[in-house]
Amino acid sequence: METQEVTLHNELKRKSIFLRDFTTELYASGATTIRIEKNLGRIAESWHTKADFSVLPTCIVLNLWDEREERSYSVTGKIPADRINFNTVSDLSGLSWKIVEEGLDVTQATGIFRNILKKKRLNPWLVLVLVGLANASFCELFGGDLVSMLIVFIATIDGFFLKQKLPAKGIDYRVVIVLASCLSAVIACSGFVFGWGRTPEVALATSVLYFVPGIPFCNAVCDLLYGHYICCISRFLHAVMITVCLSLGLCIAFGLLNIQFL
């Protein structure tokens, strides 16, 4: 009897730990809270358990009950640093359906989960070029001319390269954003300084826009619509922090080059 009790306890524990890792990974990858809730509920139901979770700014608290609500297991998990990865969101959502449809147990699900996390991101050099082109296109959409687009392309490539490399040196993400946006803005100021192009202001304005935290803002509003207010505030403040840092970088660049707007 006691052995059976221990087995049931261990089973609940393993399921809780899997669900905790699943939840924190989805959250850090940029999934909306409603999607996390749906995926988690789906898996828990297929394993004949009931799951409740709360997302706090830096961690999640998860409680898992057995079907008859006789035993429960609570775990907390630290949310990894913000690293948006929609491929992971997509794969983990797929995994939740796979668990339901194929009746996968915790061991099998954990194996697939680890394989998903091992997947490599897109080639950083490709991303660098794509972001440069994207920001140059953005410049055109705001009325920038060809010279401004070229300036923005170069400014973005330089700033984004810094953003890709500095975190690996252990530098805080806020400092990285200030430095990278300052570098981009300084390069984009060349339009003003040397009189290149007819739209130097558009070039300067769009040079740092690749930092605009569009996904966190979208997730925050989505959480607001579904009533996940704490997650909404947490994501919104994170997005505001990024915006403040990029604005600071821009202001430092204005100061360094003594740019006056008249």
Add this chain to the structure above:
Amino acid sequence: MELFFLIIKDGIFAAVAAIGFSSISNPSPRVFPLCALIAAAGHMTRYVLMNIYGFQLATGSMLGALVIGFLALPAAKMIKTPAECISFPALLPMVPGMYAYRTIQSLLHCLGSYSEPTFMHYLYLLRFNWMTCLVTIIAMVVGVMLPILLFQNYSFKVTK
């Protein structure tokens, strides 16, 4: 005819911007072509609404985002990926970046003002740009989320 080319050009640049900005969030490679097409459709809708029908930025953006949201649902089903993974990056080219920039610019002017009328003028500009930026972003996200809210059962089963 010239207007037609301007609309197409707007769509092409929006598509390039969507591909680039979406690459930061590391989507599945299958997402890129659909994201580009949907972003182009949304941006062209906003362009037409604002430049031909005289809609305001926030209203035009919301309707453009609505187009993105509705197109993202079948696209998500087609490639078995959450609709937000297509629609959020497709929305990014519509971010009112110039207003955000002008907000910072007005703030700096405000801080550097020595007379009350100048300060009040830049404070007005600061508020105008900040409010336009915020309202447009909220309108865009609400627009893109509406189809997901309306078809909840469908949208949460696309990865099945």
